[in-house]
Amino acid sequence: MKFTTLLLSGLAALTTAQTAAPYTDAKSGITFNAFIGSTGYFFGIALPANSTSSNTDFIATIGGKGTGWSGVSLGGGMLNKLLVVAWPNAQAIVSSFRKTANYGSPAVATGTFTQTPIANGTYVNATHWTYTFLCSKCILSDKTTFAPTDLTASFGYALNAAAPAQKTNPASSVAKHTSQGQVSLDLKKAQSASFESWRSWAVKSAVTVAVKREWEG
């Protein structure tokens, strides 16, 4: 490869890079270790202080700009990993777990894992949309997610600025991402002594209007 090509591809990598950093949501006050992309995509995670290997829960925030979808892979890659996909529908957020063994729109995944919205961290405003939720039984030991003992983990990000075909339907197919990749996050930096208090904000009934969840059909 010529030097100029190398330099150019280096620059391209830089401009699409996702930067890992602590991030506090302005409305909920929850602090995450997060990565924030140049497109407005972001994903953040918060864990209990001194999270032990028996912990299976975390709080996540995911969002973007406009009306397209944002997705995260809890295991890094796309295939055979637990994915979460979310997008805005007017003032509401629509989200579901997904999993697939093939490259294509992933089907809704079912299991014991659940996502319960945190209302004060779930909103659509003039600049972006944000979905904050308690992910319960989401840290699995079957290699579909990062492991309970991991101190750092690779998360996959994927997004498309185009809204899904049926944006009121959490099971809607989505078009292939226009940007995707993996970012490593330091899970120690995601731990917080406030986790249990933040967890108590996750209420299923509080946001049935704001968030349609996959188990509601």
Ligand code: HEM
């Ligand atoms: C029609 C829908 C989709 C298609 C056709 C598709 C296809 C692909 C393909 C072919 C790749 C390999 C890289 C490339 O060639 O671009 C890939 C990577 C990836 N996809 Fe998808 N995808 C779809 C939806 C999704 C969704 C909804 C997510 C949600 C999280 C996702 C997450 C990822 C991630 C994280 C990677 C990067 C994996 C890595 O770096 O190893 N994809 N996808």
